[in-house]
Amino acid sequence: MKKIFFYITIVMTAVIIHSCKKDLNEVNLFFPALNPAKLDDNAGTWKPILLNAPDEFAVAAPIATNAPDYIAQINEIKSWQNKLTAAEKNTVKYWSAGAVLRWNEIMRExxxxxxxxxxxxxxxxxxxxSAANPLAYPQFPFANPPYAARAYAYVSAAMYDALVAAYHYKKLCNRPAPYKVDATVNVLIPKSDLPSYPSEDATVIGVAEELLKLLFPGDQDFIQQKAAEHKNARIISGANVRSDIDAGEALGKAVAQKFVTRARGDRAGAAVGIANGVDLWKEFETNAVTKDEIPWISQEFPKRPPMLPYFGRVKTFLFDSLTMVTQIRPAAPPSTKSDQFKKELEEVKYYSDNYDRERFRIVSFWADGVNTPTPPGHWNAIAAEAFVKQNFSEVRWARNMALLNMAMMDAAIVCWDAKYTYFNPRPSQVDPSIKTYTGLPNFPSYISGHSTFSGAAATILGYILSSSATDFTNMAKEASVSRLYGAIHYRSDIEVGLVVGNKVGTYAVQRASTDGAGN
Amino acid sequence: MKLLFRYPVMGRIPIICILLSLLSITAMAQTDADAIMMEKNNFCTGILYNYSSWKNYWEGTFKRDNANLGTVSTQMIGVMGNYGISDKLNVLFSIPYVANKVSAGQLHKMNGVQDLSLWVKYMPFEKKVGPGTLSLYGVAGYSFPVTNYVADFLPMSIGVRSKNISIRGIVDYQIKNWTATASATYVNRSNITIDRVSYYTTEMHYANEVKMPDAMQFQFRTGWRSDRFLAEAVLSNWTTMSGFDITKNNMPFPSNKMNMTAVGVGGKYNVKAADGLSIIGGGNYTIAGRNVGQSTSVYGGVFYIISFTHKAKEKQENTKK
Known part of the structure; x- marks a missing residue:
């Protein structure tokens, strides 16, 4: 009897040790402090996106490093450092991974x-x-994939332009970092030879504050808290004095305004397709019926209007609308009456009927559905993890994120244009016995958004990091086929989606190869 | 009638291996919290079928239906067993097959073998107190998924994949044929891994690992039991110690706060013609919940007791005399 208890005790102890709760290993919290391999101190000459010139917005000349005001600012750093708490050290560590990276993460959140x-x-x-009443239900925005793609693009592009301007002024003003001026200042992050006025981190903060007011107007408390924490982290770490921060933040906000103006006029506001209670988008349905095709019908109960039907008319970043319609818009999908269509429908039915755990993993990994950062957000996470290993300067981080996100926003526009031009039904609409392994998106099938986003992302990322190009291509293929495995897309949707996405990506590559940043 | 099992004092009634489908949203199988022990060297085994369904559910505290799911139903067939190492020490197991489907919308049904549960049950105390008999039990359990089923596809997932350690205390009091049993269980749930690399709870997490809230389970049951019949009423509660609410019109997530209270009835009949054979049945109805479906369930099962030693039987016969 005693023996039994002895064994039971041993087993239970083993079991308890085995399943004790562990803290999560959240990958983004292990990112090291950014220590750029290249200064990129000539980035003031790189080609901006909306700015006419890097000095379009003026930055006042900094005060001299021997002025009493500057010395007071140095003392601000020292007094912080004298009473440093563990929490403050953590904050410094968190933000030291990079400004563009962290604000990209915040946006994904x-x-x-x-x-x-x-x-x-x-x-x-x-x-x-309603943007005017963002906290009332339903809260503004509904950050669906097109909305998200556009948000990531504006913020990333504005960060890039603002940093081009900031690097221009850094070189011009040439005020060294506080720890170079006063050797008794501790520095809690990797030192840099880059002039510190205006602060690149604060430039990024200024952009985020200004643009996120427009894009996420109900989250100002969260955004301002992050901004304050980030600015403090820069001072506490000894990287910047207060006037570096103030100048950077002001510059960031000024540049962001130019992007806010563009965003207000880019036609995204009309994308919802309902005006004064009238369903304008019904024209797409009529158009499909006129062509004697089965039109897309919402499979939700109650029937929900399709997602952002006029997003295809939003102003693109990398090419004009004529190019889009004539060069990029894909040819029509197989007619719903064709044999090809029947064949493709049968293939979807096969994947629906034959559950496979590995296929389900792929569907789930790439689903990026409700309550996630969307497929463009997933590609931002993929890019961020790859970029962390590269030790890019802040301005190069911004440039690469801008290229990626402009490509994905334009991919969203091209994809949505195709979806509503052809208004093709989903497989489960035509054959209700097709059941899905992920949520059925409430908009037309052709072409697959995941495939278009992924094709665009893999193309530009493969250019930026050519040694990983094959990996990115394989990821894009997997993301694409996941939608067929999930039984929500036909093969034409995913294959054409990838091709169209790749094409959009080449416009980003074209820009990247001529923007003066080199690679 | 040969008696191959024992119940304290009144003793001689067949075991019930009641499987309570407590969280129908996750089809989580909960085995018995009863006050019955198998005698030494006896093995009770059987199968149990449970059907539960819900149309309404609680999204946080907001009760709603969902025309894109219709009625969500769960069928479960469980195999279970209970072996008497001694009269006071039993080991138990259960393993269910679970199948979920919806009556509307497009979500694909899911099915498979879920978690294997193992328990050790010990009765340290059994004495006449006042007009009746008081007995105390301690149960330690461990459960873990035995197949690679998907956790992160609720409400279609057949389970949530955590490895659970449970510690349960049971108090039973019986006066003649009238009984009352109360139990409390603490369930420690391990982290789980899901197929994606980030997820949002009340904030963003860049991990494929999810922290699962621990849970408490309470049960009170009372009724009448004799050698041949059992009838009881059951009140059950499952409360997660942390976790977050499903936000409006969102999908459920394995680490949601999931609470529920259910009322039910259960019964058992020992077949006169076949010694050791018993039939059980019953049902439960959810009266309150949070982030779970308001399920109604019915179950039925057949159990049989096998004695592994002739000697043990003889001993029981002698005890009877």
Whole structure:
């Protein structure tokens, strides 16, 4: 009897040790401090996106490093450092991984939080989020994939332009970092020869503050708290004095305004396709019927209007609308009456009927559905993890993120244009016995958004990091086929989507090869 | 009638291996919290079928239905067993096959063998107190997934994949045929891994690992039991110690706060013609919940007791005299 208890005790102890709760290994919290391999101190000469010139917005000349005001600012650093808490050290460590990186993560978090379709009204209609009243249900925005792609693009592009301007002024003003001026200042992050006025981190903060007001107007408390924490981290770490921060933040905000103006006029506001209670988007349905095709019909109950039907008319970054319609828009999908269509439908049915755990893993890994940062957010995470290993300077981080996200925003526009031009039904609409392994998106099938985003992302990332190009291509293929495995897309949707995405990506490559940044 | 099992004092009623489908949203199988022990060297085994379904569910505290799911139903067939190492020490196992489907919308049904549960049950105390008999039990359990089923596809997932350690205390009091049993269980749940590399709870997590909230389970049951019949009413509660609410119109997530309270009835009949054979049945209805479906369930099962030693039987016969 005693023996039994002895064994039981041993087994239970082993079991308890085995399943004790561990803290999560959240990869982004292990990113090392950014220590750029190249200074990129000539980035002031790189080609901006919207700015006419790097000095379009003026930055006042900095005060001299022997001025009493400057010495007071040095003392601000020293007094922080004299009473450094563990929490402050952690904050410094967190932000030291990079400004563009961290604000990209914050944006992904905001997208995930807001990526929820509104719940229906009692009468079976759906409310539309209002930017004017962002905290009322349904909260603004509904950060679906097109919305997210556009948000990532504006913020990334503005960060790049603002940093081109900041690097221009850094070189011009040439004020060294506080620890170079006063050797008794501790420095808690890797030292740099880059002039510190205006602060590159604060430039990024200024852009984020200004643009996120427009894109996530209900989250100012969160954004301002992050901004304050980031600015403090720069001072506490000894990287910047207060006037570096102030000048950078002001420059970032000024440059961001130019992007805010563009965003207000890029036609995204009309993308929802409902005006004064009229479903303008029904024209797409009529168009499909006129062509004697089966039109897309919402499979949701109650029927939900399709996602952002006029997003295809949003102003692109990398090419003009004529190029889009004549050079990039794909040819029509197989007719819903064709044998090819029947064949492709059968293939979807096969994947629906034959559950496979590995295929499910792929579907799940790339699903990026509700409450996630969306497929463009996933590609931002992929890029971020790859870029961390490269030790890019802040301005190169921004440039690469801008290229990636402009490509994905334009991919969203091209993809949405195709979806509503052809208004093709989803497989489960045509054959209701097709059941899906992921949520069925509420918009037309052709071409696959995941495939278009992924094709564009893999192309530009493969250019930026040519040694990983094959990996990116394989990831894009897997993301693409995941939609067929999930039984929500036909083969034409995913294959054409990848090709179109790749094509969009080449416009980003074209820009990258001529922007003066080199590679 | 040969008696191959024992119940304290009144003793001689067949075991019930009640499987309570407590969290129908995750089809989590919960085995018995009863106050019955197998005698030494006896093995009770059987199968149990449970059907549960829900149309309404709680999204946080907001109760709603969802025309894109219709009715979510779970069928479960469990195999279970209970072996008497001694009269006071039993080991138990259960392993269910679970199949989930929806009546509307497009989500694909899911099915498979879920988690293997193992328990050690010990009765340290059994005495006449006042007009009846008081007995105390301690149960330690461990469960783990035995197949590579998917956790992160709720409400279609057949389980949530955590490895659970449970510690349960049971108090039972019986006056003649009238009984009351109360139990409390603490369930420690391990982290799980999912197929994606980031997820949002109330904040973003860049990990494929998810921290699961621990849970408490309470049960009170009372009724009438004799050698041949058992009828009881059951009140059950499952409360997660942390976790977060499903936000409006969001999908459920394995680490959601999931609470529920259910009322039910259960019964058992020992077949006169076949010694050691018993039939059980019952049902449960969810009266309150949070981030779970308001499920109604019915179950039925057949159990049989096998004695492994002739000697043990003789001993029981002698005890009877």
């Amino acid at each position: 905001l997208v995930a939080k807001h990526n929820l379709p509104p719940y229906q009204n009692a009468d079976g209609t759906y409310p539309v989020p």
